[in-house]
Every structure is written in structure tokens, then in C-alpha cells.
Amino acid sequence: MNAHIKTALIQTPLTWEDPEANRKVLQKKIEELEEDTNLAVLPEMFTSGFTMHPERVAENMEGKTLTWIREVAMASDVAITGSVVITENGKCYNRLLFAHPDGKVEYYDKRHTFTLAGEDKVYDTGKKRLIVEYKGWKLCPMICYDLRFPVWARNTEAYDALLFVANWPLPRISAWDTLLRARAVENLCYCLGVNRVGQDQNGHKYPGHSAVYGVLGEEIAFSDREEIIYATLEREKITHYRNKLRFLEDRDRFTIS
Template sequence: MSLTLKIALIQSPMHWENPQKNRGMFEEKINAISKDVDLIILPEMFTTGFTMTPQNLDSSEGQKTVQWMQDLAIQKDTALVGSVVIQEGELYYNRLFFVYPDGTFKTYDKKHTFTLAGEDKVYKAGTERLTLEYKGFRICPLICYDLRFPVWARNTSDYDVLIYVANWPIRRINAWDTLLKARAIENMSYAVGVNCLGKDGLGYEYPGHSAVYDVLGEPLTYSEKEEVLYATLEKEHITTIREKLKFLEDRDDFNLKG
């Protein structure tokens, strides 16, 4: 029997800079999931919205959210992934946590901080890409603005799934739709994108458009409303297409510096 990965994407508005309220809201949505899922995916900065004023938050909130993710992962026997504002000393990070069902986790700090919003002046950028294994799938989780940079997502490690958690505004949503599909096609992997909805505390509007694309760029699910989306990823789909269409073997050979 071929390996499968059952995923749930939570597309939702968020309460501006209110971690406690967001944790409660997302916990209700997670508790309402009746389907058997292996991985639940939350948006970027899912407890605060895309804030450039993290000093408004209590410094303990990041760790409270990590503990909340661990508790839920263990309780639901499923993995959770999403990004959170984390403070370490005087530094802030837009940090993604992939929490396994046993409560252990791996992290990724957003590499491409969004200079248009001044994120580069507030949050320290990461330097290392993360690829992890879960349920027989190799997964590469990234954050929002990373989507615009194909070299960073380039499939040199034969991963099976790209995940982007985001706060992507309506004004540039065509880029989100186009690039998410392109990342699936060029890397011959599933591409999963989870965006948020509604207006944030600064008045920016987010339209959803969360989606999952298969190895050929065909959509498995897509939505513009508040809901939980579901998709089943199949390992056999990846191996069959890659064996038939050996495009990855023809990729250019180069190394990144800096």
C-alpha cells in the first residue's frame, strides 16, 4: 500500500496581537476536525497577525504558544506546523515550529524577511533551510515571502512536500497563486500554501487562497472562505511522475554562497 499524508489547512482570520485569543480560536477549530489527519497547518504568525511591533507582546507568549502546540499535538496524535513570534534576549524571530505527535519539534527561522513592511529591521533572518521527515515524506517548510525566491526552495534534497505558511495580502494575491503552483511544478513536489483571511490591525486585507498543488501543478484543494481544507498526499504519485518525467535529473548544478 502506498504511503499517504492526510493534511488539514486552517484558513482563518486572526485577532491582532492577541496570542491568548488566537490560541483559543485555533484550538476550537482543531477540536472541530472530525477527519483523521496526520498534519494540521496554521498560517504565519498565527497568534498575532503579521505584526511589526512584537514589543507589544509579553516576552513569554512565544513559549506559551510552543507549549500549546506540543500539548495539542500529543492530545490529537497529529503534527502541527505554523510560525510564531519568538523573543530571545533583545532579538525577535519569525520562527516556524513543526511539532511531531510526541511533542518534539524542529524549527525554521524565516530566511527572507519582508523588507517592504520593514520585517528585516524587526526580526532576525534565518540562515538555514529545514528539511524533515514525517510519515515517510520529506518535507520542506518555509514562510510567506520565501515563496518569491525559487533558489531557496530548489529541490536539491529530493523532498516530497513544500509547505508555505503565510500572511499574503489581497493586493498581490495573483503572485501567491502563480508562484505556489510554479514551486510545485519546478520542484516536482506537492506545494501546500496556507494563508489567512480578513483585515489585520493595520488595515491590510488577506483573501485566503490557501491551496494544495500536486507534482504536476494540478490543484487538490483551494478556498477563499473561512474553513478547514483537506487533502491527501500520495507518495506513489510523486515516485511515479518522477520516474516517468525525470526533469529533476536535468536541473542545473550550482551552490549557494552567503
């Protein structure tokens, strides 16, 4: 079990609906990561931008992007995660892939599709959460709009960190900042959020604001420009505050249908 893990939040612009171009840029960024990095987090729909035309970019689970993320994770000895457009059994999903350095790939399908943009009309929804075990840490990855739903994100598995990947636009960025911090505080965990920067084909502007918050909601890292943001998560801080502040023991008990 690692006492700490070093994360790299890759805050980058995305080329609209061009998976090959985006993979090329991201691979270069990953290859240039600091040597002791354990986990690289990419934005939502990192091969295309937030498109409502999945037929233009969708791949299956044997496609180029899954092969790419597995091979780059193995070659760099870094876990890599982010979401892409996946087609399966005639349905399309906004699917987060988590590639381990040993070649294993796990996935999570976005539970809350963004109705304001019509995502619910073209993408099917996920039915279950994913808890990734990596280097002795329990990580709970989610996608963009999921951030607005605290019941779905509630820490019922004693996970150590929430990971949110997003294409979160400028007009609502204050909500992004506030909710990331809130998810950390209410779950006594680290909360990492990775947003893109730049402008997409629909004219939406993305200001970044990728960040890492600690178990008390303290800001550990933040950026509003194109860059790689590094942050080290420390096991001792989680243990210390969960022993001192036993708030999770008082949480409501519930199930989600």
C-alpha cells in the first residue's frame, strides 16, 4: 500500500471530433510527465470534445483508443483515466476508461447524462459505480454532470478519492469550483476535477479550473490555463482526519435504484 500517490491533471484543449489528433497530443503530454507520477487524469471525451454526434467518433472496446490507452499506460508505467465515446450492443456511452500500468482496463459509464445539451437522447446511462483499487488506494471515478448529484457520489465504500473528468463551460464554472470542494468535505476524501480548456465547435468556452481538494476542502492545486497540474495525495491525512472527525459514521444509509 502506497503512503502517497502522485497525480497529474492534464488540462488541455481538445480538437473537435478528431480522435487521432487528440491521442497524438495527449501521448506527448503523458510521455513528458515527471518520472514519479502514478496517475494521469484526462478530460471528459478526450478524443472528441463534448459531442452530441457519437456516430462520428464512437469506437468499440477493441478500438484504437482502448488499445492506445492500455499501451501508453504500460509503456509509461502510469495509470491513465478519462472518458471517450463507446458503442456497445447498439448503444452509445460516455465511458470512462481506467487503464492500469499492468494492462488491465476498467470502465465506468456516466450515470447522469446532461439533459440540457440533449446527452440523454444520444447516450445511454450507466447503472453502477466503479471503485478502482490502485496501489492500495480506492478511487471512485465519475464524469462531469455526476458532480451535481451528491447521493450518487456518497462515500459508502470508504474510498480515498473522487475523480471527476469534465467538459465544464465558463458560464457555470463557479458551480464546478463549489461542488468539487463540497464533494471533498462531505465525503472526507480527496476530490480531483479535470476540466478542459479552449473553445469547442459549438462556441462553448472552457476555462479549466482543474483542481485538487483535500479532506477538509482545502485547495491543494488549481489552474485556469493549459498545463499539467501535479498533486500528491497522502494517506496519512485521510487516516488522521477520519479518526479525528468521524463524520462518515453518521451518514444516512440508503440504496439507489
